[in-house]
Amino acid sequence: MTLRTSALFASLLLGLTACATPPGASAPTASAVTSAPSAAEPAPEYDPSSLPKLALDDELVMRFLIGDVAAQRGNLPLAAEAWVDLARRTKDPRVAQRAAQLSVASGQLALAQDATEIWTAAAPQALPARQLMISLLLRNGRIADAEVHLNAMFAAKPQEVAPFFVQMHQLWGKDVDREAVLQLTLRLTEAYAPMPEAHFARAVAYSNAQQPDLAQQELDAALKLRPLWEPAVLYKVQLNDGKDAASLDLLAAAAKANPMSSQITLAQARIAADTAQYQQAGQYYESVLARDPNQLEALVGAGLIAMQLNEVAKAQQYLTRSVQLNPKSAGHLAPYLGQLAEQRHQYALAIEWYGKAEGDRKAQSAQRLPRLYAKLGQQSKADQALRALPVTTTQEQIDKAQIEAQVWRERKDLSRAVATLTEAIARLPQEAELYYDRSLYLDLAGDTAGAEADLRQFLAMQPESVNGQNALGYILANRTNRYAEADTYLVKAYAQQPENPVILDSLGWLRFKQGKLSEALALLEKAYLAMPDAEVGAHLAEILWTKGDKARAKQILDEVLAIQPDDEVALEVRQRLGL
Template sequence: MTHSPVIRPTRLLLALLLAFGLSACASMGSAPAPGATASEPAADAGLDDDVIPDDRLPSQPLTDELLLRFLVGDIALQRDRPQLAAQTWHDLAQKTRDPRVARRATEIAIGSGQLSMARDDAQRWIDAVPESIAARQVMLSLLIRANRLDEAKPHIQALLAAQPQEIAPFFLQMHMLWDKNTDREAALRLTEELTTPYPQLAEARFARAVALANVGRIDDALKELGEANRIKPDWEPAILYRAQLMGKSSTPQARIDYLKSAEGKLPKSMALRSALAREYVEAGQLAGALKVYDEMLALQPNNLEALTGSGLVALQLHDLGTAEKRLSRATELAPQQTGNLRYYLGQIAEERYRFAEARDWYDGVDGEFKPSADKRLVRVLARLGDIDGAQAQLKAIPAPTDEAKVEKLQLEATIWREAGQYRRGYDVLSDGLKRFPGNADLIYDRSLFADLLGNYAEAEAELRRYLALEPDSAIGQNALGYSLANRSTPADTARLAEAQQLLDAAIAKEPDNPTVLDSLGWLRYRQGKLAEARALLEKAYARMPDPEIGTHLGEVLWQQGDKSAAQALFDTAARLDPKSEILRETVQRLGAK
């Protein structure tokens, strides 16, 4: 495992990374991932500023033979024969000892992938103009690429001597030079040799810490960070990297306490606040994370990380209003970087029964979440009444595995459920069970369709069959518990007791799940415990204002005599889901409007 802190590159590091064929952004992933994999060195990166003094140019007459060789090299390039071109220019560099020719030979050798030849040409370039920063940068990149770090030291020393103002920033960012193939032990040796003259430079201690961590010497790395903080008290990079290295050797709460203490000394540090919020999330302390993100947004309302982080945390807390507001703002600020957020915004719109809006969000999803968005789009199109569109969308989804084939069967059944063709959905699942006998997901879904068709005994039997396959499933426990409660009267004590047992098990696993809270509330209603039922249903509805939960709460309020509040809930449910069968049945039975 490698440990690379997130650092923004300065000018010297940027030049080296460009010479190495890297983009600076590609190297700045989330800690503790290693730096980005290096590609071939760029042929012309960082060379345009290389000025060769006239007195370094050899007195070499341009003979006919030399002119012919130059023409051969250029024609070879024009005719897409890079190996011949590289060899020709390599020979010319050797013959002329002209730094301009050596530079050109280096470029062509790199471009043709002949890196050994490129090193030879770059060395001739350096021999001719030792003070050339561009030549040193290219040579250094070639040596790193070849894992010849022991030869890199003089070139780094020369670069630092030419740019002493870059010494501290270079050490802070030195780890960005290594890719996944770098010999980490060699990198540690080089780091120690280069930093030895600077024992009182915090950045040098930081460079040692990173190199030590990357060979697994975490305790030694932490000692170096301690020295860095002794030299520079309350230095943000060392604090953040220490928290990162604490990793699995400490509890999440220990990292939180450490970062909170540091943040108290550096209250304006957005980086520390971000790290603290991420630790809260990692520890499952979502309310703490949201509080930190809110503090960040109070200082920087358009902070993209805080908007995204707080939006996703709010979504987990089922605070859909906050989630939608924050994630929408993030997509407005950075539309090219936030394609995945459209998936979550689609979920929010879908949960709020705004299906046309959900369709538009899912259509705009790109990247890793696109397959999931495409699947959710099937149901959304069906909810919008576009059955042909839903079927076309489903057909376009690949199914290379049995698991994917089962998922497509479930989606097909969903289309017919939204279309009100319950028998057709039931038959799809039944056919699926012939192809995949004993598949728990298909059994669960078929139980729901059996219930919709009024086959309550079959629905219950299928749920029991599902739980026999998945005995710890909170979803199954909730479904069977609700079914038993919904089909029982207060006199059915045995069935209500079983429902209680199932729902207690489900709520123990998912204490904040609004669907389980709804089931428990409905069980209390069936038991005649109206006050308890109301409290549970109000909690569920606050977390998820779903029409079915609202209908259940409305019925409890109606029975308590608060008919105006109940009617308001029925009206809201009707606006959200005019086709709700539970709402229609409840309103008719109660004589409500």
């Protein structure tokens, strides 16, 4: 269901938006403010007989000229002051209208209030004047004063009352007195009991006033008057967090009754995503996109769900499209797009996206840059990005050491990577994750004993760590013949995270080493499907080759090396197996 926007509501919202605009270069022009009320109403026509008879002496003419010239030159504050002064002198509604518009445009709300009071007094039937008056009163928290004007507008435009009630909650500022809003809503809707929109307005007001039970009662009343009405269904589900069976049943019934409703489908998608039903959530989002390819929430939702499902290309496509349609979202979505580009080994593009990150993710994105520059061979930029990282807190010091080690690995200098982490451990011996990281570089450098010692130290500090259990189990399986001990760690890790592709890969590789080829193949197939990484692919290819499926083994290696052409593990397997 598509709600018709109340013209009355649209005018009020335009008024509030204009009032919120600060003065300066971004302030709307006088002509823009003039046109705002006309989005809902035609320009007011004034009865010539009711207009004051102005004696245009030299002083008045000069004041008019000052106001007009100031407006034409963009000096809106001076123009507003001049026109408000004229409105006070003349009491002419036309002058007051112009004064009010210029005052709003210049952000001078006190002047706008004065001008609008003159305007409404001079032309009580002018709806744009009342609309602006209501906007200003609400902006100032003068709810009771706004009530008189709202009732007058309801009487003048009864056909707009219902859509107004559905949207009136958008008029209140975040600091408004919620109880006062509730009481106003109850009074305004008192005469409209047969109207489901009135009960909806009450429900929102009750909810905002922390009275959820009464909000539910009003929603039930609205749905009794109009069964499966979309706004009431969606709000009821929202209040219940979509977790209870009754809400889910109501949403399903509404979807069946109105299968083309994007808002209903989006609500179903959000609930599915919140409950980790990612496949179902993706289907909901894509059904919305099939009807409206540019629906922003569906694009972002489908993109994030695709990331969860490791559908990297699809995720990149959806999120890129959403930024193209809404460039303001770039700062928020940039970290995700950077991650996706990185996963696809599009390192220059990843750097570009990470550089656009804003807010809380900006610092995390900056941490990705040194390694990416090193991958691209841009070593001076890698060093510069590394120096730019903060080291004020303990966590920042840990992060920088880990990132510097990554840079040394990209430069194929494992000894410097190990040395970097050894220096960090000397400063921060209580930080377990440094031992974990150093173990990985020691393993790559061929120091199995050192890697094992670090992982045992890590597990002594964090005995329940799944990552630690997996890493130690994998090293024992890959570098030694202590398979029974490796089994202990990997089975324990698998029991905690049976869908983790990294653990599936480790356990599958152990089973291969143990000669359990069928079990190994099943585990590696599942791991590769969830995470088509080069090392996982290399393990899978080796098992396939051992089982005699050399064609598929070659296919897997070709796939992973097409994406990660420099992966050492996959290259070694291909050379050794002659594929």
